[in-house]
Amino acid sequence: MSGMRIGGFIGSAILALILWIPSPAVAADTPAVGAGVAYVIDSAGTIHYGKRQTRRVPVASLVKVMTAYVVLNEAKLGDRITVTSADVRHAVANGATTAALAKGERLTVRDLLYGLMLPSGGDAANALARTYGPGKTAFVAKMNAAARRLGLRDTWYTNADGLPAPAGGHSTAVDQVRLAKAALANPTFRTIVAREKHVVPRTSLHRAHTWRNTNKLLQRAEGVLGVKTGYTREAGFCLLFAGERGGRQVIGVLLGDQDARRFTTAEKLLDYADDRISRG
Template sequence: MESSAPAVYGRAAYLMDAASGDVLFAKDGTERLPVASLTKTMTAYVVLQHAKPTDVVRIERADVAYAEDGGGTTANLRAGDRLTVRELLYGLMLPSGADAAHALARTYGPGVGGFVAKMNDTARALGLNDTHYVNADGLPTPRGDGYSTARDQAVLAAKALQVPLIKQVAGTGEHALAAGGEHRSYYWRNTNRLLGTPGAIGLKTGFTRAAGYCLAFAGESDGRVLVGVLLDESVSSRRFSTAEALLSWGSAHRAA
């Protein structure tokens, strides 16, 4: 199955056919590891189970302070602004805003703790039995990191991409929100450098010191969608070149 596959330097990797679930490549795919901001894919998925894209969320000072105090990446949200869930998903997925994650979790838990419980309930329902979330963003906590596996995150990616809005947002290179109503203007650029390569359709980047550089990725070729995950890569740029190589290789192969 893997003899002719590209070299993978990250600690764990997984590549599967999104429709059939057939496994094309696995390297320590069931090892429990921190997944950093790949967590936000589940956040987006759970939010859209409980909210309409047109629902409006008011940004609070606590959302901004959470991202600043935790050292997380932010969407540079401003307290007092009111943004729709749709717009916050762009802030969540493109610049990987911990402030957007906090605002969404706080609103649709209700409360962050309640939302994290929903994330874990959803993980169980999807069969992600080696996954445990401790927050909505993947930042380390004093109680320790959450964990998942490359396999679980690939299964989640396949499920999330069935949600049209998540697929649309994750595949967007940049998004601008003009000032209007009760919010100021915003501009977000996607951290996923895989976008723009042939067939690439998303999905999410991640990084913490504990997790290393992570990537959940997907691509489509001849109507076939492949999803994959790379965890704990030591070189940021290599996760994108490796993902591109795996997608290219996988499009020409079937599971053994």
């Protein structure tokens, strides 16, 4: 009888010990990603997610990241550009999103970059490309030259705004993430794409403008750095995004997604990367 009591005591002690030992933390499940193409990597080189990341696809207005990158290497931010009727007509005739620019306005390069990146203005893209080619053909050549220098071997540009073109244009998720990393190294670019709203007060040179960022991820999560949205029927809804997580810069892209889903998925992917980084 005493042996049974001792055995029961030992069994209870072992059970208590097992219950006391903390169980290892469970890693977060990989988020479901409905986009056709996706890729997420951090500044330490850790790949957190990949899905057809080397497939060549159209990337819509994510093209404007390269447009901004080239302009920032060509122009002075205080330079003024006169908006032409061709700039306005280009956006309207092609059904592009616009910064609501008007013929005759004289805006700084800095402001036009906000008009390019926040409301994704096709009119701003046309004005910048026309000025810093000079001419759109020469500007696109500069975009492709920059792509080669950055090692974007699967990227080819045909215009400065990402609108569908007969000659086509393509990139990959891997290339888009690499481009974003290079662009975010520029403090001006980083400031612009992280801004939710930019106001241009009315002056004698131009009318007032208020531009809001189409990137809703900025409103959904902390530590988001930008970067750019895009949409065409051919490309689907796209999102190039970045955030600070676990002391690292995490950059990702979703191509061929649905409108609202791209933002919720990007938020989940940033949290997933954060969880993986924190676990070493």
